[in-house]
Amino acid sequence: MNDDNNSRRKFLKTLGGVGAGLTAVNAFANQPNTPSRLSGAQYMGDFVAPKLDTIKVAIIGCGARGGTHYNHVSAFEGTEFVGICDLYPDLTERAKKKVLANGNGERHKNVKLYSGDKHAYKKMLAETKPDLVYVVTPWEWHAPMAIDAMNAGAHVCVEVPLTTSIEECWQVIDTSEKTKKHCMMLENVNYGRDELMFLNMCRQNVFGELLHGEAAYIHELRGQMGHVQKGRGTGSWRTYHWAKENGNLYPTHGLGPVAQYMNIGRGDDNFRRIVSFSSPAKNHALYAKKNFKPDSKLNEIEYKGGDMNTSIIKTHMGRTIMVQWDESSPRPYTRHNLIQGTKGIGAGFPTRIALEGGVPGGAKNHHGWAQGDGLKEMYAKYDHPLYTRMADVAKKMGGHGGMDAIMNFRVIECLRKGQPLDQNVYEGCLWSAVTPLTRKSVAEDGMPQDFPDFTRGMWKSTKPLPIVS
Structure with missing residues (x-):
């Protein structure tokens, strides 16, 4: 009798633990503060965009990190820089010289410069209609610029961190799902x-x-x-x-x-x-x-x-x-x-x-x-195997020991081949x-x-x- 009671108590305890675990799972998956997915939106976890043989690229922010990105991306086959934007005109001019040199004076010859205004990037998006935008600006601008770029029809790569608030996270996600555009944080490490x-x-x-x-x-x-x-x-x-x-x-x-x-x-x-x-x-x-x-x-x-x-x-x-x-x-x-x-x-x-x-x-x-x-x-x-394939490119192009070069190469490769990006x-x-x-x-x-x-x-x-x- 005592053995039966002990067995019953153990069974009920186990059952209770399973129930609690299921409750925790359900609570996590259906949190009250989780907004519903927008009508017509697409889950972007394994999203594959149509292939782009030539990727029209624009960049917002040409400072220290911006220089790394425009130097790499403009050197990769299948890219055409169409827009360069920064608050400071001298940084856009410096960027243009490097980009043109990487394209042998031809591939990026139609690139346009935008500067002098915090919102000059909006004019760039409207006029150049890029396929891919790099956002390399102070943290508080990351989410707003990413949202504007996706709404303008571009995929976007954003320096870290992608957002500064939970509200911005949902805004970025909703925009990506609505526009069906990639939004990748540039986590180079x-x-x-x-x-x-x-x-x-x-x-x-x-x-x-x-x-x-x-x-x-x-x-x-x-x-x-x-x-x-x-x-x-x-x-x-x-x-x-x-x-x-x-x-x-x-x-x-x-x-x-x-x-x-x-x-x-x-x-x-x-x-x-x-x-x-x-x-x-x-x-x-x-x-x-x-x-x-x-x-x-x-x-x-x-x-x-x-x-x-x-x-x-x-x-x-x-x-x-x-x-x-x-x-x-x-x-x-x-x-x-x-x-x-x-x-x-x-x-x-x-x-x-x-x-x-x-x-x-x-x-x-x-x-x-x-x-x-x-x-x-x-x-x-x-x-x-990605490192062994890219080791020579990483050594030649550099960027934190080559990790930046591998990351930027993979972004371009995935978009050209129609593959999911490595980070969603x-x-x-x-x-x-x-x-x-x-x-x-x-x-x-x-x-x-x-x-x-x-x-x-x-x-x-x-x-x-x-x-x-």
Whole structure:
């Protein structure tokens, strides 16, 4: 009798757990704040656009990052630059010289320049009618410009982050689905050699079942604060984000690769919720006091954003991801790039691998790291085929070790061949959503924040990113 009662209690407990799990799944897929898909809209997860033999390209923003993109894209076969736009005329002229040189004076000869007005890009879109627009501007312009470009009939590639708010995420998604135009965030780190190799290793189950990841953007950038006094340059606007916003303002470089390792938003798993805390805000004020005159604008700013933000994401399957951001502390650069599975671990900065049973040519067991020369056999066996195909191009064209060149080449290749882009609009919004969610969590002393399901439940049927050759 007692055994029967115990068995019954165990059964009911198990049944209750299953019911709770189903409730959580349904709640996640049908959140009350999820707007309905627009009438006639198309889900863009695996979207394939008609092939474009020649891609008419325009760019908005010709500064540091813009220079990388127009240099690469104008050199690729099958592109024709039709428009170049920047607030500053000298930057558009510099861009035109490079673009014409890459086209041997012929392929891009009809390119038009637009400048002098924050809204000059709208005239460019109307007059040049591009097929593809690159948006490389301050963060707050990313979503509005992407929306305008798609509504003008163009696919769009947007520098990170894709959006700065949850509301913008939905606006970008609705526009992409309505216009049936690609909107890809330019997460270049997904194309780094080690990130591509770890992705290949995850697909081949080398690390086993994936349990945990770590991602970061820790990059001391206080030197950009001087741009405020010049009135021009990245720091002239980025400094005010540091001052006003308290959360993770730049999550995607570290997070994008880890999300792809785990097939986040692509059939297997999705982000569920996040908690976030920030350290005190010290380093920006200290730097301003030390390096600028007392009456400088930089010493009048109140810096409210914590120097180090640390967040934990819990996924639908129960996996965890630690995400960190710090652009002000005196320390070496790192993105962490860590993926832990049941069979071993891969990590970055420096690149190292530990596997149960050891690493061929490296450590004998999982108690020691294989790194440096001890990874030669791993690179030989697991280098991503996209990297091996593109290694010479990456070396020649550069851009963060060649990852920029590979990324830009893939955008053009996919559009010309009629293939899905490597990153869809929902991934760009999901990774970017970390910023507004962490700001809210920090403001609420670490209270959990739920991720919206930007796919409206369609992530479960979206294909994983293939190992393209």
